Amino acid sequence: MSISSKSINRINKAVETQNTPAKVALIPPPKTSEQDASSTEASETSGITQKLPDYLL
Amino acid sequence: MASQTHILCFVNNKGGSGKSTTCANIGYSLSSLGYKVLLIDGDMQLNLSLAYFEEEFVLETAKSEKNLYAAIKYQKDLSDYILSTRYPNIDMILSSTLMSSIEYELFTKWQREYILKNGLKKIVERNEYDYILIDSPPTLGGWVMNILCASHYMITPVEASPWGLFGLANLFDFLSDIKYVTPDLQMLGVCITKADTRKNYLKQTITALEELKHTYVFETYIKVDSSIEWSQENGRPVMDYKKSSRSAIEYLSLTKEVVSRVNQQQKH
Ligand SMILES: Nc1ncnc2c1ncn2[C@@H]1O[C@H](COP(=O)(O)OP(=O)(O)OP(=O)(O)O)[C@@H](O)[C@H]1O
Ligand SMILES: [Mg+2]
Numbered sequence: 252m253s254i255s256s257k258s259i260n261r262i263n264k265a266v267e268t269q270n271t272p273a274k275v276a277l278i279p280p281p282k283t284s285e286q287d288a289s290s291t292e293a294s295e296t297s298g299i300t301q302k303l304p305d306y307l308l
Numbered sequence: 309m310a311s312q313t314h315i316l317c318f319v320n321n322k323g324g325s326g327k328s329t330t331c332a333n334i335g336y337s338l339s340s341l342g343y344k345v346l347l348i349d350g351d352m353q354l355n356l357s358l359a360y361f362e363e364e365f366v367l368e369t370a371k372s373e374k375n376l377y378a379a380i381k382y383q384k385d386l387s388d389y390i391l392s393t394r395y396p397n398i399d400m401i402l403s404s405t406l407m408s409s410i411e412y413e414l415f416t417k418w419q420r421e422y423i424l425k426n427g428l429k430k431i432v433e434r435n436e437y438d439y440i441l442i443d444s445p446p447t448l449g450g451w452v453m454n455i456l457c458a459s460h461y462m463i464t465p466v467e468a469s470p471w472g473l474f475g476l477a478n479l480f481d482f483l484s485d486i487k488y489v490t491p492d493l494q495m496l497g498v499c500i501t502k503a504d505t506r507k508n509y510l511k512q513t514i515t516a517l518e519e520l521k522h523t524y525v526f527e528t529y530i531k532v533d534s535s536i537e538w539s540q541e542n543g544r545p546v547m548d549y550k551k552s553s554r555s556a557i558e559y560l561s562l563t564k565e566v567v568s569r570v571n572q573q574q575k576h
Contacts (some may be wrong), residue, residue, distance in 0.1 A: 253470070253472045253516075254470040254471075254473065254474055255470055255513060255516040256517075256519070257351070257477075257511065258473040258474050258477035259473065259477075259516050259519045259520060261477035261480065261481065261516065261521070262476060262477050262480045262520060262523060263520065263521045263522065263523075265403075265480035265481050265483065265484040266480065266484070266521070266523060267522070268484055269483070269484045269487045269525055269535075285363040302521060
């Protein structure tokens with residue numbers, strides 16, 4: 252199979268698996284009472300600051 | 309006043325795939341269709357800045373405190389960094405060569421994926437622009453993550469070459485890995501750039517791309533056209549440089565597709 256066909260297969264597979272759980276285990280940030288009160292903003296933290304994501308390692 | 313600001317980014321870690329050219333020219337075409345546009349140059353190569361401004365001005369701004377690097381470093385509201393271009397409906401935030409060290413700046417910041425998003429908040433709230441277009445560097449790191457997190461839609465220009473498609477697959481693998489950080493980002497589509505119709509390989513690429521199951525490929529593709537280089541030499545979008553050129557016509561057609569795709573997504 253050519254590089255282009257293999258690449259297209261990889262793209263299809265990547266899109267199909269996009270909604271499966273993340274490979275990186277997320278450690279939720281410790282909740283402070285302040286964060287508990289703010290709803291949408293707090294969820295954006297998503298533990299990224301706790302653990303260096305794959306792409307920065 | 310815009311009813312809602314749509315934020316689009318141009319991303320592909322494969323260098324030279326046509327991100328800056330496409331961002332600059334879709335920006336101009338959008339304004340010609342009556343939309344108000346803000347362009348953001350997110351790359352230290354300053355190419356989007358050069359597409360609209362004189363070299364001297366671009367270099368001067370790059371050294372000043374009035375560029376994207378300074379805004380991100382000090383986590384400022386980006387409103388104060390907007391400059392007017394020579395076109396009334398197009399504004400721009402210019403870049404700096406110092407963007408090369410932006411990863412270090414981001415590293416120590418709290419919620420570092422969202423610095424750009426937060427900086428754009430006030431601009432978006434004012435509904436001043438119909439479209440914000442962000443050009444990105446040929447990398448995939450913390451800064452490009454910022455661009456992805458700040459955007460509603462992503463457009464990926466790709467060159468019809470084996471390594472172009474290989475790079476595209478790597479990009480999709482990356483997107484799949486980071487989906488949890490950017491759950492709302494939508495891939496608007498892949499657009500073929502610098503297509504050379506004399507080559508059989510173009511046909512093979514198009515046939516290969518037809519096998520994509522869930523990814524939209526824009527019907528308009530941008531062919532190789534020396535007017536692009538001449539327009540860049542003159543610091544103008546191609547439609548302003550030579551309205552009758554093939555690429556000017558193609559970019560307008562691509563832009564209409566972009567608008568209709570965005571409107572379609574809005575309805576869902
Ligand atoms: N349709 C076209 N016809 C001819 N030349 C083109 C065309 N589109 C882009 N180019 C040229 O190809 C080169 C790469 O384009 P561009 O800088 O837009 O890509 P890029 O993805 O932004 O690159 P980088 O990854 O370095 O930021 C430029 O020199 C540009 O002038
Ligand atoms: Mg570029």
